[in-house]
Amino acid sequence: MNVATSIGKVDYDGLIPNNVGLGEDVRVKRALEKWHPGYIDWWKDMGPEGFQESLVYLRTAVSVDPKGWAKFDYVKMPDYKWGILLAPQAEGRTIPFGAHAGEPAWQEVPGEYRAMLRRLIVIQGDTEPASVEQQRHLGKTAPSLYDMRNLFQVNVEEGRHLWAMVYLLQKYFGTDGREEAEALLQRRSGDADSPRMLGAFNEKTPDWLSFFMFTYFTDRDGKMQLEALAQSGFDPLSRTCRFMLTEEAHHMFVGETGVTRVIQRTCEAMKEAGIADPFDIARVRKLGVIDLPTIQKKANLHFSLTLDLFGNEISTNAANAFHAGLKGRYRENRLDDDHRLEQSTYPVLRLIDGHIQNENAPALSALNMRLRDDYVNDANVGVGRWNKVIESFGIPFEIKLPHVAFNRHIGEFAKIKADTGGTVLSDPDWARRRSEFLPNDADRDFIESLMQPQYEPGKFASWIAPPKVGIDNRPGEFEYVKIA
Ligand SMILES: [Fe+2]
Numbered sequence: 001m002n003v004a005t006s007i008g009k010v011d012y013d014g015l016i017p018n019n020v021g022l023g024e025d026v027r028v029k030r031a032l033e034k035w036h037p038g039y040i041d042w043w044k045d046m047g048p049e050g051f052q053e054s055l056v057y058l059r060t061a062v063s064v065d066p067k068g069w070a071k072f073d074y075v076k077m078p079d080y081k082w083g084i085l086l087a088p089q090a091e092g093r094t095i096p097f098g099a100h101a102g103e104p105a106w107q108e109v110p111g112e113y114r115a116m117l118r119r120l121i122v123i124q125g126d127t128e129p130a131s132v133e134q135q136r137h138l139g140k141t142a143p144s145l146y147d148m149r150n151l152f153q154v155n156v157e158e159g160r161h162l163w164a165m166v167y168l169l170q171k172y173f174g175t176d177g178r179e180e181a182e183a184l185l186q187r188r189s190g191d192a193d194s195p196r197m198l199g200a201f202n203e204k205t206p207d208w209l210s211f212f213m214f215t216y217f218t219d220r221d222g223k224m225q226l227e228a229l230a231q232s233g234f235d236p237l238s239r240t241c242r243f244m245l246t247e248e249a250h251h252m253f254v255g256e257t258g259v260t261r262v263i264q265r266t267c268e269a270m271k272e273a274g275i276a277d278p279f280d281i282a283r284v285r286k287l288g289v290i291d292l293p294t295i296q297k298k299a300n301l302h303f304s305l306t307l308d309l310f311g312n313e314i315s316t317n318a319a320n321a322f323h324a325g326l327k328g329r330y331r332e333n334r335l336d337d338d339h340r341l342e343q344s345t346y347p348v349l350r351l352i353d354g355h356i357q358n359e360n361a362p363a364l365s366a367l368n369m370r371l372r373d374d375y376v377n378d379a380n381v382g383v384g385r386w387n388k389v390i391e392s393f394g395i396p397f398e399i400k401l402p403h404v405a406f407n408r409h410i411g412e413f414a415k416i417k418a419d420t421g422g423t424v425l426s427d428p429d430w431a432r433r434r435s436e437f438l439p440n441d442a443d444r445d446f447i448e449s450l451m452q453p454q455y456e457p458g459k460f461a462s463w464i465a466p467p468k469v470g471i472d473n474r475p476g477e478f479e480y481v482k483i484a
């Protein structure tokens, strides 16, 4: 089996902390130093609005040792050390799947797959700054300093993920890599002329429940994509993604615990007020908490937008990337088959004569579908934990992920309207019933009315419970952000 070599030493002295030997790589070092001012300009323009001078208690990656890779300290975000950190090279690593399975992993870009590889890196890279842009207004309505700090932590790490992808572009793709690195700073989430590349990354994140849903559902798509790219036969990409996954776990933690705390507070308030019916929305809202049916609608929205990120169920691009050995399956190394998939099939949910049903497709073409299935399973785990909280209060309500055909804009189900149970609806029925499933203006107005900042250390807004433990084991009243 693969034996990890010693963990690359992190050089913290230069402008760009790294464990890739940048000091000896003059060409790439210069290219990144040239890119750096544009990045800082982007961060100041499009990063967290109004808090650039504040001191934030952030973790910074200082090593890639799984036993202790982060240090916590106060830092102004523009001074954050955005480093380039790759997981250690595994000696003798081979390409785990596809037509080249078993051959030594590539340390340089395989010429025949250059364009495909660059495209994969650019698409991943584009999502990272996009989410920072989407979340840039949220500091102003943070429900606590604890939450504000978590938001900024996610934001600086998405910034580091952009660095991670830009390093690959600058190091391995010459002039076109440099152009792509520039373009990553030019596109803007939601911009009419120059939007981000993927739909969900051009939506708004208008409030904190959206933020928690986004980090739960959409950062989890990030996890799935990174897991698939961590399998890549192009070793530098694999190593980069493996380390990014360590950080990504915290983003989903923020999402899962955020939604849990919202649910917890709602249930507590209902119990205190003696409200047993979760659908007594007007009375629940009077308590200054978010009713469970509205939380369900937000989940419906963010889950369905995220499913679109997996692309078409049947996809030649996905087949080509796998065949080439560039993008694998979720935890490819734990799967027990030939890792080539040329002869196998996979059941794909399709729309056949207006009915939603499974149909076997060539496994190679069905890789997006397969990754999406893995995603849905993974997303369901945390939903189960949310329901445990509701159940512990004896409230008859269960959060359910909607059917995969619900509210889709890409793939098999983009051409139909379906309810959350997967029943196909006529256009008029959809129009009439839409706000049963998705937040309507009144829901949005209500949530917006709750978004009042709470900046006092240890205090929380009315609609969210405090966390069980602090970040870095800090006590409840800890001042996670010193607002300047
Ligand atoms: Fe990321």
Ligand SMILES: [Fe+2]
Pocket (backbone or CB within 6 Å): 158, 219, 222, 248, 251
């Ligand atoms: Fe993330």
